[in-house]
Amino acid sequence: CEGALVRSLQQVGERSDHQRWYGAMVRAYAWKVRNPSIGLDRLPQSSGSNMSLGFLNALALATATRQQSWGRNPLLPEVLGVLWDAEVRDWDSTRKDSRWGIQSLSDVQVETAVVAVWLTGCFAGGRSQEVIGTLPAMNGCGEGLVGNLAHWVKTVMGPVMDTTTEAFLLPLSAFLRWPKSDQAFFLRTITSSDTRTVSAVLGNVIPAARVLGRVGRIVEVLVDSDVKRLQAAVELATGTDVYTRDVDLALARAVPICTIEREETDELLLLVGLGSLPHTRIALLVRLVYWLRQEGDLTVLALFLDTLANRLSEVGQRTEALVPAREAAAIYRRLVDSDTGNPRLYEPYLAGSLNELSNMLSEVGQREEALVPAQESAAIYRRLADPDTGNPNLFEPDLAMSLNTLANRLSDVGRSTEALAASRESVVIRRRLANPDTGNPKAYQPALAGSVTTFATMLSRTGQRWEALVAAREAVTVRRRLADPHTGNPHVYEPDLAGALTNFAIMLLDVGQHSKAVVPAREAVTINRRLADRATGNPDAHEPALARSLNNFACTLDGVNRRPEALVMAREAVTILRRLANPNTGNPDAFHSLLLSAETTMKVCQRSFQQTTTTASATLVDPAATGRSASESIRARERMSFLTLSSTGFDGGLD
Numbered sequence: 001c002e003g004a005l006v007r008s009l010q011q012v013g014e015r016s017d018h019q020r021w022y023g024a025m026v027r028a029y030a031w032k033v034r035n036p037s038i039g040l041d042r043l044p045q046s047s048g049s050n051m052s053l054g055f056l057n058a059l060a061l062a063t064a065t066r067q068q069s070w071g072r073n074p075l076l077p078e079v080l081g082v083l084w085d086a087e088v089r090d091w092d093s094t095r096k097d098s099r100w101g102i103q104s105l106s107d108v109q110v111e112t113a114v115v116a117v118w119l120t121g122c123f124a125g126g127r128s129q130e131v132i133g134t135l136p137a138m139n140g141c142g143e144g145l146v147g148n149l150a151h152w153v154k155t156v157m158g159p160v161m162d163t164t165t166e167a168f169l170l171p172l173s174a175f176l177r178w179p180k181s182d183q184a185f186f187l188r189t190i191t192s193s194d195t196r197t198v199s200a201v202l203g204n205v206i207p208a209a210r211v212l213g214r215v216g217r218i219v220e221v222l223v224d225s226d227v228k229r230l231q232a233a234v235e236l237a238t239g240t241d242v243y244t245r246d247v248d249l250a251l252a253r254a255v256p257i258c259t260i261e262r263e264e265t266d267e268l269l270l271l272v273g274l275g276s277l278p279h280t281r282i283a284l285l286v287r288l289v290y291w292l293r294q295e296g297d298l299t300v301l302a303l304f305l306d307t308l309a310n311r312l313s314e315v316g317q318r319t320e321a322l323v324p325a326r327e328a329a330a331i332y333r334r335l336v337d338s339d340t341g342n343p344r345l346y347e348p349y350l351a352g353s354l355n356e357l358s359n360m361l362s363e364v365g366q367r368e369e370a371l372v373p374a375q376e377s378a379a380i381y382r383r384l385a386d387p388d389t390g391n392p393n394l395f396e397p398d399l400a401m402s403l404n405t406l407a408n409r410l411s412d413v414g415r416s417t418e419a420l421a422a423s424r425e426s427v428v429i430r431r432r433l434a435n436p437d438t439g440n441p442k443a444y445q446p447a448l449a450g451s452v453t454t455f456a457t458m459l460s461r462t463g464q465r466w467e468a469l470v471a472a473r474e475a476v477t478v479r480r481r482l483a484d485p486h487t488g489n490p491h492v493y494e495p496d497l498a499g500a501l502t503n504f505a506i507m508l509l510d511v512g513q514h515s516k517a518v519v520p521a522r523e524a525v526t527i528n529r530r531l532a533d534r535a536t537g538n539p540d541a542h543e544p545a546l547a548r549s550l551n552n553f554a555c556t557l558d559g560v561n562r563r564p565e566a567l568v569m570a571r572e573a574v575t576i577l578r579r580l581a582n583p584n585t586g587n588p589d590a591f592h593s594l595l596l597s598a599e600t601t602m603k604v605c606q607r608s609f610q611q612t613t614t615t616a617s618a619t620l621v622d623p624a625a626t627g628r629s630a631s632e633s634i635r636a637r638e639r640m641s642f643l644t645l646s647s648t649g650f651d652g653g654l655d
Helices: 002-012 016-034 053-064 077-097 107-120 128-133 144-161 165-175 178-191 195-212 214-224 227-238 245-257 260-273 279-294 298-314 318-335 343-363 368-383 392-412 416-433 441-461 464-482 490-512 513-529 539-559 563-580 588-614 623-644
Strands: none
Touching: 053 260, 077 107, 077 144, 077 165, 107 128, 107 144, 107 165, 107 178, 128 144, 144 214, 165 195, 165 513, 178 195, 178 214, 195 214, 195 227, 195 245, 214 227, 214 245, 227 245, 227 260, 227 416, 260 279, 279 298, 298 318, 298 343, 318 343, 343 368, 343 392, 368 392, 392 416, 392 441, 441 464, 441 490, 464 490, 490 539, 513 539, 539 563, 539 588, 563 588
16 A cells, blocks of 8 residues: 555656645555545645645545546545535635625535636636636626636646646535535536537536446436437547446437437447447447338348347347347348348348347246247258258358257247257357367457357256366356456456356356365456446446345355355345345346345355354264255255256346
8 A cells, every 4th residue: 555655646747745745645545445434524634735636636546546447436426525525625815805796696606616727627728718718607796806816716726737637526516515416507507508518517417437336327418309419429438448328328328319310320339349338339229220210221221220129138138129129130031031022142141140039028927938949940051951852161161050049939938958969069160160270260269268168058058067067167258258358358358258257157066166266256256246247337237246246146155155255245245136126126037036046045045154153162063963054065066056056147148
């Protein structure tokens, strides 16, 4: 910790106020963390000199940086509030000096002016008086008084108005303490006369969102219903290196109220790209589908309906994803009609759409219904890949994909033997395609890892546990290489790596290697927790996987007698699944069975923990009690296997 403080001090300079405030605040912050029930009233107060905003850079680094990456800290807004109050006290004495000619102004008027100038950055452009003059708080003030206030802000506050992201947290935190109605009115007022002000505020607010959060409302108000403002906000949001869900959701809400023409929709979708702002991308895809309906091209419409379904599923809106998925399949079915359509051209599209529909149905718990399109998809691809009548070079990859999906759907309905056969065939095809001598490993190794993971699951379910362990280990090896930050693509493949690690831990438990299962189970939780982070991740998409990995980790820890930790993990898994299975706000069809299994695991962990605490003071442990605990752990792990490997869980990744 001291090393980090020294490095931060070196970044912001060596002035005495840096050292004094920085040292005092870090001590107070550390004391607060150790004593969370105590308020911040004992924080050091300013001694009449302006608090350096360079210090704020150090403060933000100290309180908001975790392991060299930005993250939200729940204490930061409270600390910033104390610092802002100290700043107000510092300038209070100077503004009452009659030489400035602003002593008649109230505290609210002065604070509003300082926040407005700082938020817009207009002091650098010489527009302070213009911005201050637009403020509702200054109604009734003459031009001379407004000019005096602008001069005071520029002279006294200008030197400390650091525009770095870290320093900008201070006025932003003050602004966020205002009532929401006042915030909206203020923003509309200061941005009404000059479009440059909108870009300036957005340019300051969006980068700060990754630390402070709660800025989505600001972005939404600033964009309003203006397409140009929306485009500017999207450019700024996609230009940051950290995903901020708060801003993404705000932009997604702004899309429907903007009048976006066809060409502008295409431009914005291109700007958003594939990886950033997933909710905004969905909103833009909905707008694009509207335009495609007007144009009447069914082929393109079906293609983007499938895309919309996949994007909705990725962010956890699985029930909503079913609607465009069903419509796309229906359109393709009409296009392959032998009388009115072109089956030779559109059958591959129909098979792909049916495969996606099967996955969507499985995700919402409709397992019997999901089997039918999976069977039809595999049948079409098998005919298309037939070596005598079809084109195996073109369609064998798709056949392997559909077989992997079919294996999962067959397993979902208890047809394990048939599932194993389909999975084995998928692995054989993909292993041939990924062969380094005769195939294309770079293109097909990701898909092979997915099939191998599914194959491991099917082997385990048919009692071939050691063979399943070998397959699961291979899947982890391939997934880890694909997700390597230096040679692979962690953004794309880390979710699959987490799923493979969870699967591997289960296989280790199945063969009794409990202690070895702890490492992959823990790593899976670590990855899923980062992916589901509410500030920088995508909880809608990754919370189900996080709950499964937590439940798996709980069972693993319980199996090695680390029962207090096991109980913590089990409780967190249940908390997440209760929210996901909530009948009013969640999806009970998809998550109810998982919740029941997780609650059973939690009860087992509670009993194990209670037995541990009851016998902690005894010299000898009752063998009968130990036997009961071990048998319960085994049953819990068996329940966990069902929980983790169910159809709503990891099913091979790419398919």
